[in-house]
Amino acid sequence: MTKARLATVWLDGCSGCHMSLLDMDEKILEVAKVADVVYSPLVDTKDFPENVDVALVEGAVSSEDDLEKIQRIRKNSRFLVALGDCAVTGNVAAMRNLFGVRAVLDRSYRLTSVPAGSPPDQIVPRLLSRVRPLHEVVAVDLTVPGCPPSAGVIHHVVTELLAGRTPDVTDLTRFGA
Amino acid sequence: MSPKVRIKTLKIDGRDIGAREDETILQVARENGIQIPTLCHLDGLEPIGACRLCMVEVRGSSRLLPACVTRVEEGMEVTTKSPRLIRHRRMILELLFAERNHVCSVCVVNGKCELQSLAVALGMTQVRTPYRFPRFELDASHPRFVNDHNRCVLCARCVRVCDEIEGAHTWDIMGRGVNGRVITDLNEPWGESNSCTGCGKCVHVCPTGALSEKGTLREDAGKQRDFLPYLTLMREVRR
Amino acid sequence: MPIERVLAMASAQVEAESKFEHHIHVCVASGCLSSGSDRVLQALRDEVKGRGLENKVLVKGVGCLGLCAAAPLIAVFPEGTYYQAVKPEDAPEIIDSLGKAPIERLHCPTDRPFFQKQNKIVLENSGYIDPLRIEEYVARGGYQALIEVLTEMSPNAVIEQITLSGLRGRGGGGYPTGLKWTTVAKSPGTLKYIICNADEGDPGAFMDRSVLESDPHRVLEGMAIAAYAVGATRGYVYCRAEYPVAIDRLDKAIKQAKKTGLLGPNVLSTPFSFDVEVRLGAGAFVCGEETALIASIEGKQGRPRHRPPYPAESGLFGYPTLINNVETFANIAPIIRNGGAWFAEIGTRGSHGTKVFALAGKVQYTGLIEVPMGTTLHEIVYEMGGGIPDNRPCKAIQTGGPSGGCIPARFIDLPVDYESLREKGSMMGSGGMIVMDDTSDMVDVARFFMEFCVGESCGKCVPCRVGTAQMNDLLTKIIDGKATKHDIVHLEELCELLRDTSLCGLGQSAPNPVVSTLTHFRQEYLDRLVETDEEAAS
Ligand SMILES: Cc1cc2nc3c(=O)[nH]c(=O)nc-3n(C[C@H](O)[C@H](O)[C@H](O)COP(=O)(O)O)c2cc1C
Ligand code: SF4
Ligand code: FES
Numbered sequence: 001m002t003k004a005r006l007a008t009v010w011l012d013g014c015s016g017c018h019m020s021l022l023d024m025d026e027k028i029l030e031v032a033k034v035a036d037v038v039y040s041p042l043v044d045t046k047d048f049p050e051n052v053d054v055a056l057v058e059g060a061v062s063s064e065d066d067l068e069k070i071q072r073i074r075k076n077s078r079f080l081v082a083l084g085d086c087a088v089t090g091n092v093a094a095m096r097n098l099f100g101v102r103a104v105l106d107r108s109y110r111l112t113s114v115p116a117g118s119p120p121d122q123i124v125p126r127l128l129s130r131v132r133p134l135h136e137v138v139a140v141d142l143t144v145p146g147c148p149p150s151a152g153v154i155h156h157v158v159t160e161l162l163a164g165r166t167p168d169v170t171d172l173t174r175f176g177a
Numbered sequence: 178m179s180p181k182v183r184i185k186t187l188k189i190d191g192r193d194i195g196a197r198e199d200e201t202i203l204q205v206a207r208e209n210g211i212q213i214p215t216l217c218h219l220d221g222l223e224p225i226g227a228c229r230l231c232m233v234e235v236r237g238s239s240r241l242l243p244a245c246v247t248r249v250e251e252g253m254e255v256t257t258k259s260p261r262l263i264r265h266r267r268m269i270l271e272l273l274f275a276e277r278n279h280v281c282s283v284c285v286v287n288g289k290c291e292l293q294s295l296a297v298a299l300g301m302t303q304v305r306t307p308y309r310f311p312r313f314e315l316d317a318s319h320p321r322f323v324n325d326h327n328r329c330v331l332c333a334r335c336v337r338v339c340d341e342i343e344g345a346h347t348w349d350i351m352g353r354g355v356n357g358r359v360i361t362d363l364n365e366p367w368g369e370s371n372s373c374t375g376c377g378k379c380v381h382v383c384p385t386g387a388l389s390e391k392g393t394l395r396e397d398a399g400k401q402r403d404f405l406p407y408l409t410l411m412r413e414v415r416r
Numbered sequence: 417m418p419i420e421r422v423l424a425m426a427s428a429q430v431e432a433e434s435k436f437e438h439h440i441h442v443c444v445a446s447g448c449l450s451s452g453s454d455r456v457l458q459a460l461r462d463e464v465k466g467r468g469l470e471n472k473v474l475v476k477g478v479g480c481l482g483l484c485a486a487a488p489l490i491a492v493f494p495e496g497t498y499y500q501a502v503k504p505e506d507a508p509e510i511i512d513s514l515g516k517a518p519i520e521r522l523h524c525p526t527d528r529p530f531f532q533k534q535n536k537i538v539l540e541n542s543g544y545i546d547p548l549r550i551e552e553y554v555a556r557g558g559y560q561a562l563i564e565v566l567t568e569m570s571p572n573a574v575i576e577q578i579t580l581s582g583l584r585g586r587g588g589g590g591y592p593t594g595l596k597w598t599t600v601a602k603s604p605g606t607l608k609y610i611i612c613n614a615d616e617g618d619p620g621a622f623m624d625r626s627v628l629e630s631d632p633h634r635v636l637e638g639m640a641i642a643a644y645a646v647g648a649t650r651g652y653v654y655c656r657a658e659y660p661v662a663i664d665r666l667d668k669a670i671k672q673a674k675k676t677g678l679l680g681p682n683v684l685s686t687p688f689s690f691d692v693e694v695r696l697g698a699g700a701f702v703c704g705e706e707t708a709l710i711a712s713i714e715g716k717q718g719r720p721r722h723r724p725p726y727p728a729e730s731g732l733f734g735y736p737t738l739i740n741n742v743e744t745f746a747n748i749a750p751i752i753r754n755g756g757a758w759f760a761e762i763g764t765r766g767s768h769g770t771k772v773f774a775l776a777g778k779v780q781y782t783g784l785i786e787v788p789m790g791t792t793l794h795e796i797v798y799e800m801g802g803g804i805p806d807n808r809p810c811k812a813i814q815t816g817g818p819s820g821g822c823i824p825a826r827f828i829d830l831p832v833d834y835e836s837l838r839e840k841g842s843m844m845g846s847g848g849m850i851v852m853d854d855t856s857d858m859v860d861v862a863r864f865f866m867e868f869c870v871g872e873s874c875g876k877c878v879p880c881r882v883g884t885a886q887m888n889d890l891l892t893k894i895i896d897g898k899a900t901k902h903d904i905v906h907l908e909e910l911c912e913l914l915r916d917t918s919l920c921g922l923g924q925s926a927p928n929p930v931v932s933t934l935t936h937f938r939q940e941y942l943d944r945l946v947e948t949d950e951e952a953a954s
Contacts, residue, residue, distance in 0.1 A: 071950055085282055088303055089274075092283060097310040136307060138949050143303040147282035170300035175293055176281025226722040227876050229917040241916050246722040261916070268913050272882035305906065306886050331875065350717070350875070353700070355885045357875035 004053040004162050006031070007039035008083075009073060011066045012093040012131065013059030016148040017084035018042070021056070023151035031155075034162050052077040054161050056154075060086045060093040061132045065125035074138040079161060082134045083154070085147040085175055092147075094131040101127045144169050146177040187253040202244040202255055203231055213257050214266055214295055216273075217332040218245040219382055221405025223341060228273075228332060230266050230295070233257050241265070267299050274304045276355065277311060278327040284386040285393065289400065291384035292330060313358070318368030321391055322380055326358050329387035335359060335379035342408060347373040359387075418677035418684045419563055422554055425676070429555035436474040438514045439493040441543060442502075444477035445629045446622070446661050447783075452504070453477075453488035459504035460490075463511050473514065479542040479630015482531070484783035486524055491543060500524035529799035530781045535762065537770050538746045539786045542630040547665050550672040553633040559678055561752035562637050565644055566686045569752075574645040575601060578748070580756030582768035587613055587704070587741030588819065588845050589921075590767075590834040596738065599728040600646040603736035608648035610639050610690075611732065611739040613709060614655040614662070617701035618817030619868055621848040623772040624742035626784055628655070628662035631746070632669035636692060638745030640679065641752060643690045646738050651692040654709050656699045666694050701818070701872035705920050706731075706739045708874065719874045720920035741846070743772055763789030767833035771844065777814075777851035778804050790831040797828065797851050808853040812936070816845030818865040818872075819925035821932025822858060841932040843925070858937040859944065863891040865929040873922060880923025883914045887930065894944050898952045901945055908934065 010018060018041060022028070038052060039045045048069065055077040061070055074080060085091035096104045105119040105127070134140050144157055153173045160167035183198045189206055196205040201224070206213050217228040226246040233244045236254035241262070244255075256262070273279075273292065281287050296302075313326035336348040336359065347370050351360045361367040380388045381400045433439070442448075442457040460475045481489040486500035492514065499510065499522040506522060513519050526532075536542070545552035553559070565574055579594025600608060612635060616624040628635060639651045655663055670692050673679040681689045695713050697703045703718040710732050712718040731737025747769060751759045760768050767789035773796070776782050780802030787796065793813055797803070804810050812822040815832075821842035823830060830836050834844050852861070866888045875881040890907045893899040911927035911934075918924045934941060946952050 082303075089280075090308060091280060094308070094310070095278070095280060097308075098278065098312045130310075133304075133308075135303060135305065140303075145302050170297070170302055174281075174297045174302075175279075176284065176287045225876070226919060228878050229919065230878075232917050243722065243919075264909075265913050265917050268909060269878050269917065272878055272886065275886070276882045306910075307889065309882075309885070309889075330878075331881070333876075352875070353702075354870060354873035354875040354881055357881070 004035040005038045005049070005051060006035040006158070006162070007048065007052045007055045007073070007077065008037065008041070009039070009048070009055060009057040009059075009069070010041045011057060011059030011069065011087070012062035013084060013086040014092070015041070015058070017056075017058035017087075017154075020148040020151050021154050024155050025151075027151075027155050031158055031162070035158075048072050048076060050076045054079045054081065054158070056081045056083045056158070057087050057134060058083050060090045061128065061134060061137050062093055063125040063127050067128060067137065070134060070138050079141045080134075080138070081157065081161070082140045082143045083157075084149055085145055087134050088143045088145045089175065090131050090133045094133070097130050101129055142166060142169075144173060145175045146173040147175075149173045149177065185249050185251045185253075187249050187251070187255065189255045190257055196249045198249065200249055202233060202242070202247050202249060202253075205249055206244065206255075206257060211257055212298075213244050214298055215245060216291060216295065216330065216384060217334065219334050219402060219405065221342070221409045222334060222337045222382070225333060225337070228269070228330070230269055232262060232265060234259055234262060263299070267301055268306075270295055270299055270301055271304045271306045273330050275306045275308045277309070277313065277329065279385070284328065285389045286386040286400070290386060309355070311355070316361075316367050317391070318366035319370075319373070319375075320368065321375065322367065322377065323389050323391055324359070324361075324367055325387050325389070327387075328385045329359060330385055331357055331359070332384060333359075334382040334384065335388060338378045338382045338405070342405065343374060343376050343378055345372045345374050345376075348379060419567070422559055422563065422676060422678070422684070425551055426554040429551040433474065433555070436472060438473045440473065440475045440510070441478040441481070441491040441493070442475065443479070443481045443487070443489045443543065445480035445626055446659075447480065447484035448488040449661065451487040451501075453490075453502075455504045456488050456490065456502050456507070459507035460510065463507040467511065469511070473511070476546045477548075478544060479547050480539070480626045480784055481543040482534070482539075482784050483524065483781060485781060486783075489524065496526065498524040498526050528781070528802070529795070530783075530785070530802065533791070533795060533800050534786050535770050535788045536786050537750050537759075537762075538627060538634075538743055538772055539630070539784070540750070541634065542626070545631065547630055547632055548668055550633060550669065550676060553631065557753065558633055558749070559637055561749040562640050562644075562678065563684065565641050565752060566684055566688055571601060571645045571647065574641060574752065577751060577756040578645070581751045581759035582756075582763075583744065583747055583751065583759065584767065584834065585741055586743035586747070586771065586846065588816070588843065590844060593740065593744055596728060596740070597642065597646055599726075600648070600736050600738040603729050605736050606647075607650075607735045608646060609732040609735055609737040610643045610646070610648045610651035611706075611709065611713070611727075611737055612639055612651065612653040612742060612745055613704060613706070613739055614653055614659070614742045615697050615701075615704035615709060616656065616659075616742070616846060617699070617704045617872070618819075618846050618848050620774060620776055620850060621817060621846050622774050623784065623847045625659050625662050627742050627746050627772070628659070629665055632662075632666045633673065634749060635666075635742055635745045636669055636673055636679065638748035639692060640683065640690050641748050642738055642740065642745065644688050646736075648738060649689050649691070651690060652713055652732070653692065653694045654697055654703075654713060655694060657696040658699050663694060663696065670694070700874070701868070702874045702920070702922050705922060708920070709739070710737065719876045720922075722919065743847070764831060764833045766835050771832065771847060773847045773849045775801055775849050775851070777849075778808070778810075778853040778856075779851045780805060787832070789833045792828070793823065793830050793832060794828045796832065796849070801851060804851065804853045808855070810851060811854050811856055812852045812858065814842075814850040814852065814861065814929075815848065816843040816928070817848045818868045819843060819921065819928055820845045820848075821928045822852070822861060822936065823932070824936040841928065841935055843928070858933040858940045859891060859895055862930045862933045863888065863895060866891055866926065869922065869926040873926075877917075877919035877923060879914050880918045880920075880926065883910050883918075883923070884926050886910060887914075887927070891930070894941060897944055897946060899945055900947070900949060900952055904934075904941060904945070
């Protein structure tokens with residue numbers, strides 16, 4: 001039996017969703033029996049591979065790099081899950097939309113750093129003018145809100161998807177859960 | 178006791194139901210355990226039919242009707258759930274979430290918010306309509322309470338409770354459309370309001386984290402919304 | 417006896433006017449005023465005085481002469497010659513020409529369909545009387561209907577005539593006026609109110625303003641007859657403060673009518689009493705909605721409320737209230753004078769009488785026209801309007817303002833009446849009519865009206881408050897070439913939501929301009945879409 005190809009991605013989020021994923025503890029071994037994790041902050045692959053069956057994406061789209069990534073992820077994945085409030089709503093990551101990029105960069109690089117510096121213009125990806133939830137940028141197949149969604153919910157989502165069913169999470173999790 | 182009140186019979190979701198003629202569809206539905214989502218409505222306050230979540234279908238009427246302000250009528254056939262109603266309610270809820278900055282994860286009433294519960298009740302796990310991200314200030318000038326416009330849904334419960342129950346009319350709504358916002362007195366900081374009695378009723382009736390008590394953590398930021406019917410009942414008895 | 421006094425006033429005025437050999441009417445309605453017609457009026461008066469012709473030539477300010485595009489307009493009688501774009505310097509030449517051939521340079525031919533095809537009932541006095549003088553209104557048969565009603569008719573008989581006439585509300589909804597009056601008349605209570613809705617908030621509409629500026633007594637007479645018919649004793653005219661000229665003339669008209677015994681306690685020494693006051697609105701579109709308007713008069717915020725109860729049952733301060741539009745009231749006196757059957761003869765089967773339109777946009781002749789219901793768009797655009805400048809093709813005609821829609825040119829033979837317009841996804845509205853040629857961008861038009869609704873939504877109900885803002889953003893996204901077909905789906909969902917769930921007519925009809933352009937000009941939307949989210953994000 002060929003195993004399903006599973007990917008997990010960390011865009012602009014706090015990694016809490018990945019922590020929650022790891023909180024599955026020993027259940028993760030079950031998942032490993034039916035799926036290969038082909039890409040993840042937890043494994044050592046540089047580029048998002050092709051032919052991914054299920055991609056779990058944590059975090060909002062905040063930088064040019066995020067944007068490129070999510071578009072590639074969409075192209076290469078059959079089923080894309082927006083995992084957690086940042087991916088689903090923008091959440092805390094999107095709170096900077098109220099102030100604008102300029103003000104945010106000034107605050108972190110000029111006003112609060114000693115000695116005052118200036119926002120980087122190389123290496124660090126440029127921020128988009130506006131943080132967006134995934135579905136505003138690409139088509140999303142399932143949204144799983146929660147900050148973070150519990151390990152149980154993530155386990156349910158993954159196992160259902162790997163079994164070829166689309167899970168219904170409406171009664172299991174919610175915004176801010 | 179009020180003199181003659183007639184009884185009407187009607188059907189809600191196919192069930193035969195009897196009701197007093199001065200009751201609304203919403204009241205009767207709830208008495209009979211039929212759930213209709215509401216937000217601006219709160220038992221004990223004058224209904225205003227503003228949020229439009231409680232819209233129902235009535236046979237013979239091409240228009241949808243808000244259950245919270247529509248009186249029962251003899252022979253009415255009400256449908257509270259239909260694909261169209263469900264679609265519309267979801268969309269209204271999405272519009273509400275998209276209108277301001279409802280970041281549930283960092284809200285004082287996370288877990289005790291009516292807006293959040295509505296999302297669960299209506300199975301809404303995604304806001305497809307673009308978020309607007311307006312910029313609003315916070316008014317923390319009052320010694321005990323905070324007003325965070327970012328989380329306000331303009332249901333006008335605070336306005337009504339302050340006017341109808343407390344009698345202070347400290348709250349009102351200023352501006353039109355998406356630029357509307359609740360204000361205290363003539364748009365003065367809450368802490369400087371002369372009319373505010375500090376009773377806190379507005380905080381308790383607020384469905385979201387827009388009005389909250391300072392220093393309360395999530396666990397005890399719960400709001401008691403059921404005091405109103407008692408209060409109004411007591412007053413009526415006294416009268 | 418006040419009645420005799422009124423009749424004497426009328427004949428004295430007729431006689432006084434007949435003494436003059438020449439009458440020069442200078443339009444002093446807002447359109448011409450803004451082009452300096454007050455200075456033209458003064459120049460003509462000075463010229464007449466300078467030549468010592470005060471007893472031969474009568475120069476007076478009158479209400480709207482109609483062809484506002486050619487302002488300032490004047491009319492010279494008995495010849496009935498119109499002059500356009502008149503300047504104060506032209507005064508001597510005009511006086512020279514009296515009784516002679518018209519001045520070619522200024523001549524504005526009136527044998528055009530613009531003038532010929534009109535049928536003036538509401539505007540019958542517009543351009544003939546000095547709106548500031550009750551004598552002139554009375555001399556042209558004004559207040560005769562009120563006298564007749566008070567002396568010879570029972571309230572029921574009045575309502576019967578209105579019902580028979582088939583008159584429908586001119587404020588947009590087209591509700592049968594007779595039926596509305598009956599409801600208010602039947603509502604129990606001794607205190608009832610009459611409200612004249614002069615809020616006129618549609619962008620580009622100025623019919624009601626023109627009626628009030630040109631013939632304010634006609635509206636007061638209509639209100640008084642209504643009050644008698646339904647048993648009301650107090651009336652309000654709710655007029656937007658942006659209409660200072662109309663307000664001033666109304667105020668003066670009310671004073672004159674009171675002085676003459678036509679308003680106030682015991683009108684014309686009968687038991688009927690009726691008092692009218694003007695209330696100013698701050699110019700919010702939503703305050704034209706009847707329940708919001710009532711709240712505004714009560715001193716509350718101008719926000720609509722759920723109906724029922726309808727104002728007819730529980731309106732101003734909780735009392736039964738009759739609320740009608742300016743033009744509706746302006747039709748009342750002629751209906752009483754000539755009988756309901758006469759009025760019912762004019763127009764089409766479901767829409768009787770005439771309608772005043774503010775004709776604007778891409779036509780040769782713009783201005784105010786009054787045509788019988790059922791006149792076709794073709795007659796209005798190509799005959800009366802003189803067609804599209806530069807012979808460009810007509811693309812669409814917008815009626816009903818932000819609540820209406822765009823009717824594509826292929827329906828140019830559509831008769832203008834309540835039903836036909838609605839069938840084509842538009843509505844009569846209050847009477848704005850904008851003609852568009854092939855250079856008009858329909859998505860832009862839709863956004864223009866949506867933007868208006870965003871600013872005017874009162875914000876009470878969620879679908880309208882947030883929905884209009886979201887639709888406006890979506891339209892902008894489409895115009896900016898950043899939208900995909902999903903955005904069109906979303907736009908259509910919002911259209912349906914607003915129509916089905918908004919609290920008042922503003923939100924319910926706000927999608928109309930979008931729906932009608934999506935129906936008739938869909939390709940213009942589709943042409944601007946991009947294929948993928950990626951393109952949209954770039
Ligand atoms: C948003 C909105 C704006 C309106 N504006 C006006 C207005 O400016 N003038 C008017 O006469 N009616 C207006 N109406 C219609 C009034 O609510 C009311 O129906 C009308 O004044 C009744 O008079 P009628 O029966 O003579 O038409 C408006 C309605 C809505 C929903
Ligand atoms: S539809 Fe718009 S204008 Fe009317 S009540 Fe609702 S928000 Fe106000
Ligand atoms: S609960 Fe009925 S409209 Fe809000």
